[in-house]
Amino acid sequence: MGNCPSELLQKKKEPKQLQVKRKPPIDKTEWDSYFDENGHLDKSRDFICLNILERGLHPSIRTEAWKFLTGYYSWRSSKDERLMVDNTRKKNYEALCEMYEKIQPLLENLHRNFMETRNNISYDIQRLYDKDPLGNVIIDKKRLEKILLLSYVCNTEAEYQQGFHEMVMLFQLMVENDHETFWLFQFFLQKTEHSCVINIGVGKNLEMLSDLISFLDPTFAEHLKGKGAGAVQSLFPWFCLFFQRAFKSFDDVWRLWEVLLTGKPCRNFQVLVAYSMLQMVKEQILLESMNGEDIIMACNNLIDLDADELISSACLVYAELMQKDVPEPLKEFFQ
Known part of the structure; x- marks a missing residue:
């Protein structure tokens, strides 16, 4: 298993009592100081990823840093090499767009799944709220729809699922160009081991979450297996959206996602996040002896969360795990 911030290991409070004093995020001046005259890091x-875990990224450098975190850029690349990579990614994206235009009629005529998926994407996009609090349009729905369709056609591992439109929207808000949005999303899925994809990683996440609850909190686990039967399995939207709807701002979502990309303090940190969220409603669940439907409702009411507090809580869970004789399946999952 990986490292956890030392100050978190020393804390004794329960997650819900945490008062997180976050250090200033990595800003542009500090980020620029990480590179030599040729643009090599x-x-x-490890140093950068641990700092991102503990401090986060300033919005001014998030796009560039995410290109390293996702694998869009090599950690060993120079500035000139990164310019070449950007150019190559753009050309490859344009080639994919041309290919899609050519095969679209064939897909429409021969593949029923394509038509169904295209309709689902169109429906999801139309329902997407595209304005900021002042009423300004912040996303281009046509461009977003095109990227989602292209992703569906090109990515054989991760078929389109409801919620991808919300995730890709956040990438579109982060970067300027469509090719960056497309490739960052593809690399994000790969880097997070397709953990948000229903037919790949979501089931494993739910299985490991159940095992984690049984190991760390047997009393709670018994209630969930009894009156709360099926409740944990019904939490799949948390993983499908990587908790996007639980936060108070896009910045909080990006904050958690960039931690997931670091692989710190461990792999599959999203399950520790889910466990921490369940702990927030545990007292209410046990006190009111909630059944499955009520538990799901209580979990769905977890909104406007602060990412730093949640990350700190999940790190405390990880610190607790490190002090125990962890069953092999859990150990392998988090190491």
Whole structure:
């Protein structure tokens, strides 16, 4: 298993009592200081990832940092090499768009799944709220729809699922160009081991979440297996959207996602996040002896969360795990 911030290991409070004093995020001045005159990183990948876990990224550098975190850029690349990569990614994206235009009639005529998926994407996009609090349009729905369709056609591992439109929207808000949105999303899925994909990683997440509850909190586990039967399995939207709807702002979503990309303090950190969220409603669930439907409702009411507090809570769970004789399946999952 990986490392956890030392100050979190020393905390004794329960997650819900945490008062997180976050250090200032990595800003542009500090980020620029990580590179030598040729644009090679002077700092190690571990150093940068641990700092992102503990501090986060300033919005001004998030796009560039995410290109390293996702694998869009190599950690060993120079500035000139990154310019070449950007150019190549753009050309490859344009080639994919041309290919799609050519095969679209064939897909429409021969593949029923394509028509169904295209209709689902169109429906999801139309329902998507595209304005900021001042009423300004912040996303281009046509461009978003095109990227989602292209992703569906090109990504054989991750078929389109409801919620992808909300995830890709956040990538579109982060970067300027469509090719960046497309490739960052593809690399994000790969880097997170397709953990948000229903037919790949979501089931495993739910299985490991159940095992984690049984190991760390047997009393709660018994209630969930009894009156709360099926409740944990019904939490799949948390993983499908990587908790996007639980936060108070897009910045909080990006904050958690960039931690997931670091692989710190461990792999599959999203399950520790889900466990921490369940702990927030545990007292209410047990006190009111809630059944499955009520438990799901209580979990769905977890909104406007603060990412730093949740990350700190999940790190505390990880610290607790490190002090125990963890069953092999859990150990392998998180190491």
